[in-house]
Amino acid sequence: MRYIIVIIILVFISSGCQGFQTNESLMKPPAPFFNIKEAIQAFVPSNATILEANTGEFLDPFTIIDLDGNGTLEAILFYSGIKEGIVQGLLLEEINGKWEVAQTFEGDGNTLYELDFIDVTNDGLLDIIAGFSFTNQYFERGLSVFHNSGNEIRNILNTSYTHKVLDDLNEDGVQDLVLFFLNEAHSWNEAFVYNYDNDEMLLIDAIPLRSYIMGYYNLLTGYVTEDLQKGIVFDIANGQHSGYTNILLFDGISLTSVFNEEDEPNGKSFRIYSEDLNDDGIIEIGFPRVPDGYENQEEWFIPYLGSYYRWDGEVGLQFVAERYASFSLNYSFDFPWEWQQNVTIEGSLNFQDVKFISTVDQSLLFDIYVVPVTEKEEKMEGKIELARTNHYVYYTTIDDKQLHKKFKLL
Numbered sequence: 001m002r003y004i005i006v007i008i009i010l011v012f013i014s015s016g017c018q019g020f021q022t023n024e025s026l027m028k029p030p031a032p033f034f035n036i037k038e039a040i041q042a043f044v045p046s047n048a049t050i051l052e053a054n055t056g057e058f059l060d061p062f063t064i065i066d067l068d069g070n071g072t073l074e075a076i077l078f079y080s081g082i083k084e085g086i087v088q089g090l091l092l093e094e095i096n097g098k099w100e101v102a103q104t105f106e107g108d109g110n111t112l113y114e115l116d117f118i119d120v121t122n123d124g125l126l127d128i129i130a131g132f133s134f135t136n137q138y139f140e141r142g143l144s145v146f147h148n149s150g151n152e153i154r155n156i157l158n159t160s161y162t163h164k165v166l167d168d169l170n171e172d173g174v175q176d177l178v179l180f181f182l183n184e185a186h187s188w189n190e191a192f193v194y195n196y197d198n199d200e201m202l203l204i205d206a207i208p209l210r211s212y213i214m215g216y217y218n219l220l221t222g223y224v225t226e227d228l229q230k231g232i233v234f235d236i237a238n239g240q241h242s243g244y245t246n247i248l249l250f251d252g253i254s255l256t257s258v259f260n261e262e263d264e265p266n267g268k269s270f271r272i273y274s275e276d277l278n279d280d281g282i283i284e285i286g287f288p289r290v291p292d293g294y295e296n297q298e299e300w301f302i303p304y305l306g307s308y309y310r311w312d313g314e315v316g317l318q319f320v321a322e323r324y325a326s327f328s329l330n331y332s333f334d335f336p337w338e339w340q341q342n343v344t345i346e347g348s349l350n351f352q353d354v355k356f357i358s359t360v361d362q363s364l365l366f367d368i369y370v371v372p373v374t375e376k377e378e379k380m381e382g383k384i385e386l387a388r389t390n391h392y393v394y395y396t397t398i399d400d401k402q403l404h405k406k407f408k409l410l
């Protein structure tokens, strides 16, 4: 995305630097953007369906990007509905303000699941990584990697997959393409890693994962230990609300699982997403914690806290911090590290108002009052406003700027 933003800025800057233009011409969008609709009309059959990716960073019906880094823009788009079961890719080049078809390429499927532009071949030119599917309901999709050499686009990988992760996991300068594959029957689940080598995408290693899961609900790549070892953290759904989390590592030769998959490691009765909770660049594994006093409540009434742990690099986990999140009221509140896990909650009906209480000395640590904007606000007199949306105003009685910063709208 950063790439695209930079290019758009450059285009605007260059169009603004030409000088001596009339006000009218200055107000027009730069030519390439202006003409793309015409080009699509000219090059895409009228009965075709132009595809937008389902997920990822590139969600538009076309992407304008300098794919080969030569300073001129390319447009990439996909359509289906002309050849049965085939997605057609088009690469347009901008020549003197007009778009021309430079390359065409194909993938198997009817829809575009995801799209990425990453240099997987280490030649400095962005390659096209596209996930295709026959229907959006399927786990099984097809991933295609199109190597862009600057004057030719060549398909160098077609394989079944469910989710992809691209990162240089062993930090050797070569992008590692890790694919997770769960078949439709859920009887087969594995991860495999590819590296580009000698004009092809080479399968380097594969690792079986626990089958008969419901699916993956979250995949992240990044640092996973305090000494900055990289890994892939994946959260698995294995029941209606339950899940577990594992980490995969890659050293350039082998994919290894940190925890034993068959144990459904780091199990959780309620699916908390793993993430970098404290913004230190290291991913934490999220667990639900039932606050004191709610042990015998019906599950739907428990105000679960998210409790986050970092892998210690060996066999254990280290506590990092906790968070309270209300998805119905659209906010989260991160507990300072010092609170550890010595916090419980007192809430009004539906937890519209919550108080965070120390389980050490029963003192009030923080409170949040959520008031619909339509309600009279007099009773909030003396309280401090934390945030305001079109629907709610959020208040606290605790005058502590450091704690106010821990409040975030979702």
Ligand SMILES: [Ca+2]
Binding pocket: 065, 066, 067, 068, 069, 070, 071, 072, 073, 074
């Ligand atoms: Ca270019």
Ligand SMILES: [Ca+2]
Binding pocket: 118, 119, 120, 121, 122, 123, 124, 125, 126, 127, 147, 148
């Ligand atoms: Ca490349």
Ligand SMILES: [Ca+2]
Binding pocket: 167, 168, 169, 170, 171, 172, 173, 174, 175, 176
């Ligand atoms: Ca690598």
Ligand SMILES: [Ca+2]
Binding pocket: 275, 276, 277, 278, 279, 280, 281, 282, 283, 284
């Ligand atoms: Ca972190």
